[in-house]
Amino acid sequence: MSLRRQLGVSLLVQGAGSASLLLATLWLGAHLGPEQQGAFSRTKAEIEFVAAFAMFGLPQALFYFVKSSRLGGGAALRWAAGSAALAVPIATLYGLVQHPQGGLWPMVALALAVGLGVLQGQLRALLLVGRRTEWFNMVTALPQLVLLIGVLALVATASVKEQNWPWLFALAFASAAGFALWRLHGAASSAPAAAQVGWRELGQYGLAAWLAAALYAAAILLAQRWVEHAAGAVVLGVFTMALTLGQVPLTPVSYAAPLLFKRWMERPGARAAQRWALALFAALLGIAALVWLAAPLWPRLGLGAGYDGLARALAVLLVGGAGEAASRVLGVNANASGAPWVAVRAEVARWVVLGGGVWFVSPSGVLPMCALWSASALAGAAVFVFHARSAAPLEGDAA
Numbered sequence: 001m002s003l004r005r006q007l008g009v010s011l012l013v014q015g016a017g018s019a020s021l022l023l024a025t026l027w028l029g030a031h032l033g034p035e036q037q038g039a040f041s042r043t044k045a046e047i048e049f050v051a052a053f054a055m056f057g058l059p060q061a062l063f064y065f066v067k068s069s070r071l072g073g074g075a076a077l078r079w080a081a082g083s084a085a086l087a088v089p090i091a092t093l094y095g096l097v098q099h100p101q102g103g104l105w106p107m108v109a110l111a112l113a114v115g116l117g118v119l120q121g122q123l124r125a126l127l128l129v130g131r132r133t134e135w136f137n138m139v140t141a142l143p144q145l146v147l148l149i150g151v152l153a154l155v156a157t158a159s160v161k162e163q164n165w166p167w168l169f170a171l172a173f174a175s176a177a178g179f180a181l182w183r184l185h186g187a188a189s190s191a192p193a194a195a196q197v198g199w200r201e202l203g204q205y206g207l208a209a210w211l212a213a214a215l216y217a218a219a220i221l222l223a224q225r226w227v228e229h230a231a232g233a234v235v236l237g238v239f240t241m242a243l244t245l246g247q248v249p250l251t252p253v254s255y256a257a258p259l260l261f262k263r264w265m266e267r268p269g270a271r272a273a274q275r276w277a278l279a280l281f282a283a284l285l286g287i288a289a290l291v292w293l294a295a296p297l298w299p300r301l302g303l304g305a306g307y308d309g310l311a312r313a314l315a316v317l318l319v320g321g322a323g324e325a326a327s328r329v330l331g332v333n334a335n336a337s338g339a340p341w342v343a344v345r346a347e348v349a350r351w352v353v354l355g356g357g358v359w360f361v362s363p364s365g366v367l368p369m370c371a372l373w374s375a376s377a378l379a380g381a382a383v384f385v386f387h388a389r390s391a392a393p394l395e396g397d398a399a
Contacts, residue, residue, distance in 0.1 A: 003263055006133050010255040013134065017141025018251045020148035025244050026303070027148075031155055034237020034306040036162075038228070040151075041240035043165040045224055047110070049217035050094050051117040054087035057206025057213070059125035060335070064205060066129050067265075070197050073126070077184065079202070080122035087118040102163075109166035116173035117143075123180035128258055136258070139180045143172035208340035212331075215347035219354055223373055230364045234306055238366050241303070242310055243373075246317035249284055253328045260329075264336035273333035274388055277326035281381075284325055288318035313370045320374025323381030330384035342387045346380035353379045 029037040062079060065071035091114035095107040120143065127136040150168040154160045220243070228236040263269065295311035303310065327346060334342040354376035363369045 003259065006259050007256050009134055010137050010259060011252055013137035014141050014255045015251065017144035018248070020141075021144040022244060022248060024144075024148040024151040025241065027151055027155065028160075029237065029241055029303050029307065032160060033234075033304060034241070035233045036160055038233055038237035038240050039162045040165055041244065042224055042228070042236070043162070043169065045217070045221050045240075046094075046098070047113050047117055047166070047169050049214070049221045050091045050110075050114045051087065051121065052210075052213040052217040054090045054114060054118050055083060055121055055210060055213065056203070057208065057210030058083050058202065059121050059206075060209040060340075061202045061206035062122060063125045063128060065197050065202065066126060067262075073184070076126055080119060080126065083122060084115045084119035088112070088115040091115065106163045106166060109163075109170055113166045113170040113173060116170055116177055120173045120177045120180065123177055123184065126184060127180060128262065133259065135180075135183045137255075139176050139183075142176040142179060143169075146172035146175050205340075208344050209335075212340075212343035212347050215344070215351060219347070219350055219376070222354065222358065223369065226358050226363075227366075227369050230362070230369075231366070235366055238307055238310055238313060239369060241307065242313040242317050242366070242370060245301070245314050246321050249287060249318070250321055250325055250328070253280065253325050257328055257332050260332045261336055264333055268337065269333055270337065270388070270391065273329050277329045277384075277388075280325035280329065281322045284318055284322035288315050288322065291315040291318060309366050313366045316367060316370040316374055320370075320377030323374070323378040327377070327381045327384050330381075330388050334384065334387060337391070339387070339391075342384060346383040349383050350376040350380040 025037060025041065028040055058079060062071065062076050066073065066076050088111045091111040092107060094114075095102065095110045099107065099110075120139065124136055124139040127139055147168060150171065154164060154168070224236060224240060227239045260269065260273075264273075291311060292315035295315060299309065299311050300307040301310050301314070331343045331346070334340065354372060357363065357372040357375070361368070361372070363372055
């Protein structure tokens with residue numbers, strides 16, 4: 001299957017998943033207001049943060065070593081299962097520290113959700129090793145579809161409680177992990193023998209990816225916790241809704257990233273990455289300007305009275321989204337060219353701006369926090385641009 005067709009299938013299948021998650025968030029906001037929607041988004045951010053921390057960069061490392069025939073399928077599955085098991089006590093410790101009064105069962109649900117999320121993340125990377133990418137797309141989209149069904153069911157039965165969200169995420173990741181295991185069944189026994197790599201090689205390769213993912217997830221969590229601390233649950237709901245909507249234009253880039261990584265490992269793509277990054281940056285800046293101009297006409301984007309100022313918040317976040325889009329494309333190329341630590345430096349730059357802003361400026365409203373988040377995203381993008389401009393052009397770039 002050609003790269004263009006693979007990208008089209010990814011856009012279709014994973015787009016359905018992202019649309020499902022967006023619809024679930026909008027449904028909660030429209031029917032129950034920003035407080036419950038904010039609790040749902042905060043739970044999602046917490047699970048993603050702990051899962052990113054507990055993965056230790058293994059999805060990228062497993063993909064690389066299995067793809068290069070240096071790690072067998074059976075060994076890769078054992079690594080995936082081991083990392084998922086390790087994620088459970090890590091999530092439990094996080095729950096004890098962050099939610100000491102939350103109770104036993106919510107903590108169990110959080111640990112299960114994180115462990116199953118880690119397992120799903122490892123297995124989907126192994127599915128990408130094969131030539132057919134549709135199974136990778138389905139395992140990526142399936143948790144989001146399950147979340148939508150669960151949200152609709154809970155709202156319809158008036159069973160929405162903050163304590164239920166971790167259980168719903170656990171169910172979503174369990175369904176995707178089970179499907180992935182079904183598709184991978186027999187792959188280990190049918191695969192040719194491969195030289196086995198040790199934990200040092202896997203750890204060294206995955207460390208950069210782990211740090212970048214953990215720092216990014218932690219930045220989102222820091223921003224959300226600061227908004228809730230400084231302005232309360234209602235403003236948190238507005239901020240997280242704007243963040244969710246701001247991710248919509250970035251989803252096609254996220255779909256394309258694994259396929260581009262696979263392609264640019266085989267054929268260098270530095271020039272193509274720079275062209276794509278510039279085009280995406282300009283396009284999202286244009287969208288941000290249009291949303292800002294339209295904000296007086298549709299300030300709440302069709303949601304309830306609790307979402308005052310949502311349109312302008314989204315416009316400000318889309319400025320940072322322009323930087324995010326460029327960063328993701330340039331980051332894929334950096335990883336494919338053997339420079340994964342560029343992403344870590346970019347996330348450090350984000351944290352310098354974000355953490356410094358929270359510490360010294362202490363923004364208390366939606367728009368100031370959105371502006372700070374966008375500034376931090378642009379700082380991270382600047383690191384990628386500097387690397388792309390300073391790196392020597394590669395011959396034979398692939399479009």
